[in-house]
Amino acid sequence: MRSTLHQLEATIRDRRSADPASSYVAKMAHKGRAKIAQKVGEEAVETVIAAMAGHRDEVVGESADLLFHLLLLLADMDVPFDAVLDELERREGISGIAEKAARPKD
Numbered sequence: 312m313r314s315t316l317h318q319l320e321a322t323i324r325d326r327r328s329a330d331p332a333s334s335y336v337a338k339m340a341h342k343g344r345a346k347i348a349q350k351v352g353e354e355a356v357e358t359v360i361a362a363m364a365g366h367r368d369e370v371v372g373e374s375a376d377l378l379f380h381l382l383l384l385l386a387d388m389d390v391p392f393d394a395v396l397d398e399l400e401r402r403e404g405i406s407g408i409a410e411k412a413a414r415p416k417d
């Protein structure tokens with residue numbers, strides 16, 4: 312997962328300054344943060360609608376759109392995707408510590 316999304320992150324950073332006429336990434340960068348954020352919201356809603364309808368294939372497609380647009384938003388804010396992964400790993404560490412503490416002692 313790390314490699315695919317990292318590769319996409321690098322492509323997005325590269326394409327932001329391309330010609331908006333030939334690049335969706337550049338078109339969105341040109342439109343600005345509010346428009347990118349709006350797309351993240353739309354793709355999230357479309358994912359939820361597909362899930363509630365039980366449409367697994369649509370959930371896959373909408374989830375890909377959601378992750379892609381989230382990467383666009385992170386790039387626009389100059390937040391590395393690694394910062395998000397680091398936060399998830401930090402939480403995993405916290406829950407690991409809590410689980411260990413809750414376990415009965417031998």
Ligand SMILES: N=c1c2ncn([C@@H]3O[C@H](COP(=O)(O)OP(=O)(O)OP(=O)(O)O)[C@@H](O)[C@H]3O)c2ncn1[C@@H]1O[C@H](COP(=O)(O)O)[C@@H](O)[C@H]1O
Binds near residue numbers: 322333
């Ligand atoms: N992964 C994607 C990707 N996923 C979705 N999309 C685009 O995101 C849009 C999805 O939004 P919608 O379904 O609402 O379609 P739309 O009506 O065209 O969108 P809007 O015009 O309303 O914004 C579509 O236009 C898709 O083409 C993507 N566009 C690009 N990529 C990746 O980004 C790379 C660089 O793309 P370019 O910048 O176009 O070269 C590509 O090689 C791909 O790897």
